[in-house]
Amino acid sequence: MSASGEVWAVLLAAGSGSRLANAVGGVKKQFLGWKGFPLFWHSALTFSKTPAISGIIFVFPSDQVEEMSDVIAGLDGADSLGLPFKVTAGGERRQDSVFNGLSRLPAKCSHVLVHDSARPFASVPLVTELIDLLQSGIEAVIPAIDVTDTIKEMDGDIVKKTLVRSRLKAVQTPQGFSLPVLYAAHKQAEAEGWDVTDDASMVEMAGKDVHICAGEESNMKITNPEDLKRIEDDVRTLPCVGWGYDVHKYGEGRPMVLGGVPIPGGPQVIAHSDGDVLLHALADAILGLFGGGDIGHHFPDTSAACENMSSGIILKEVMVKAEEAGVEIIHVDLTIIAQVPKLSPHRDLIRKNIASLMGLNKDQVNVKATTEEKLGFTGAKKGIKAVAAVTGLKTFS
Structure with missing residues (x-):
C-alpha cells in the first residue's frame, strides 16, 4: 500500500x-x-x-x-x-x-x-x-x-x-x-x-x-x-476501575474522622462537610467507575445542605448512583497518607466500618496507612490525604 x-x-x-x-x-x-x-x-x-x-x-x-x-x-x-x-x-x-x-x-x-x-x-x-x-x-x-x-x-x-x-x-x-x-x-x-x-x-x-x-x-x-x-x-459485563484522591488541611475546624471512625486526639481538619478525607477519596473513586464526575459536582462546598454533612451519606448516595449505572463494586483498596496521627491502632476498625457501609465482606476492603518520610505538606504535619482504588463490574446493555 x-x-x-x-x-x-x-x-x-x-x-x-x-x-x-x-x-x-x-x-x-x-x-x-x-x-x-x-x-x-x-x-x-x-x-x-x-x-x-x-x-x-x-x-x-x-x-x-x-x-x-x-x-x-x-x-x-x-x-x-x-x-x-x-x-x-x-x-x-x-x-x-x-x-x-x-x-x-x-x-x-x-x-x-x-x-x-x-x-x-x-x-x-x-x-x-x-x-x-x-x-x-x-x-x-x-x-x-x-x-x-x-x-x-x-x-x-x-x-x-x-x-x-x-x-x-x-x-x-x-x-x-x-x-x-x-x-x-x-x-x-x-x-x-x-x-x-x-x-x-x-x-x-x-x-x-x-x-x-x-x-x-x-x-x-x-x-x-x-x-x-x-x-x-446482548448484555456484557466488563471490569472497571475508579481512582480517587482527596486532601484536607489541618487547622481549627472539624474533629478528625476517617472512614466514618472518629480518631481521638487527631488534629482537627478544615472542611465544609465532616472532613472525612478517606470517604471523600473513596466516593470519588466510585464515581470514576462509571464516569460519574466527582463529589465536588454532586456535593459542592458552596451548598448549605452539605455543611457538616456526614461523608457516610455522600458514600451511600454515590453507591446508589453506581448501582443505577449497572456497576457492582467488588474490591476497595485505600491508603491514608499522614505524618500524624498514628493510624495503625485504628486501621482494622476503619476497614470493618467501610466494609459495613458498603455491604462488602471485610476481605473485599484493604486499608493502608503511611507517611511521606517528613516530606511535603503531610510530612510537615500541615494536612492529610488519601487515595482510593475501587474495582467493579459494569453491565452494558
Missing part, C-alpha cells in the same frame, strides 16, 4: 430486510434502534474508532437517500464520527449497491472494506486485523469462522452429498480488498453478467486469491426475527 493511499469503508444499508420487516412493523433491519442508535450507525462508530480508516461511504435505498442524509447529519452532530463521509443510493442487487459505493470513493483511496450494516457487532480489533493484512500486500481478505453443523448438499428434499466440515468456513463482513482489484472484478461482473452474494465471490471468479482471517462468533448478522432477541439480550 502506498504511503498516500487511504482505507475507506463502504457501509451497506440499502437492503430491503424483507425477512425481518414484517416482524418489526415494516422497519428495515438496518434502521432498527439499538442502544439509542440505528443498527447501521453502530458499524459506523466502530469504523470511526479504527485509526486506519479514513472515511465512510453510506449506501441507502434510493428513495431514502435525502432522508438518511439528514438523519446522519443529526447523528454525527450528537456523536461525531470524526471522519469524512458520503451518502449514495443503492442499486437493485447487493453488488449494484457496492459498485455505487465504490464509485464515490476519493482518488487517494487504495483499499476498501465492504460491510453489511446488519452486522452491528463487528469489533475494532477485527477491522484492524483486516487492514493490517491489506497493508502487508494481500489483495483480498475476509473474516471467517468454523462451521459447527454438518452441511448437506440437497436436490429438493433428497440429500446428495455430505460436505466435509473441516474444509468449510462461514464468512462474515467487513471484507477487505485492494480497490483496483475489487473495482476490476465489479466491471468484469457487469460485462459477463455475474450474480454473486458477496464481493469475495466476485473476486474469486475474477481469478484472484481470497485470504481469510479469524472472524468473531459475536459478529452475527441480524436476519431473522429470532435475531432480534439477541439484540435485546
Whole structure:
C-alpha cells in the first residue's frame, strides 16, 4: 500500500430486510434502534474508532437517500464520527449497491472494506486485523469462522452429498480488498453478467486469491426475527476501575474522622462537610467507575445542605448512583497518607466500618496507612490525604 493511499469503508444499508420487516412493523433491519442508535450507525462508530480508516461511504435505498442524509447529519452532530463521509443510493442487487459505493470513493483511496450494516457487532480489533493484512500486500481478505453443523448438499428434499466440515468456513463482513482489484472484478461482473452474494465471490471468479482471517462468533448478522432477541439480550459485563484522591488541611475546624471512625486526639481538619478525607477519596473513586464526575459536582462546598454533612451519606448516595449505572463494586483498596496521627491502632476498625457501609465482606476492603518520610505538606504535619482504588463490574446493555 502506498504511503498516500487511504482505507475507506463502504457501509451497506440499502437492503430491503424483507425477512425481518414484517416482524418489526415494516422497519428495515438496518434502521432498527439499538442502544439509542440505528443498527447501521453502530458499524459506523466502530469504523470511526479504527485509526486506519479514513472515511465512510453510506449506501441507502434510493428513495431514502435525502432522508438518511439528514438523519446522519443529526447523528454525527450528537456523536461525531470524526471522519469524512458520503451518502449514495443503492442499486437493485447487493453488488449494484457496492459498485455505487465504490464509485464515490476519493482518488487517494487504495483499499476498501465492504460491510453489511446488519452486522452491528463487528469489533475494532477485527477491522484492524483486516487492514493490517491489506497493508502487508494481500489483495483480498475476509473474516471467517468454523462451521459447527454438518452441511448437506440437497436436490429438493433428497440429500446428495455430505460436505466435509473441516474444509468449510462461514464468512462474515467487513471484507477487505485492494480497490483496483475489487473495482476490476465489479466491471468484469457487469460485462459477463455475474450474480454473486458477496464481493469475495466476485473476486474469486475474477481469478484472484481470497485470504481469510479469524472472524468473531459475536459478529452475527441480524436476519431473522429470532435475531432480534439477541439484540435485546446482548448484555456484557466488563471490569472497571475508579481512582480517587482527596486532601484536607489541618487547622481549627472539624474533629478528625476517617472512614466514618472518629480518631481521638487527631488534629482537627478544615472542611465544609465532616472532613472525612478517606470517604471523600473513596466516593470519588466510585464515581470514576462509571464516569460519574466527582463529589465536588454532586456535593459542592458552596451548598448549605452539605455543611457538616456526614461523608457516610455522600458514600451511600454515590453507591446508589453506581448501582443505577449497572456497576457492582467488588474490591476497595485505600491508603491514608499522614505524618500524624498514628493510624495503625485504628486501621482494622476503619476497614470493618467501610466494609459495613458498603455491604462488602471485610476481605473485599484493604486499608493502608503511611507517611511521606517528613516530606511535603503531610510530612510537615500541615494536612492529610488519601487515595482510593475501587474495582467493579459494569453491565452494558
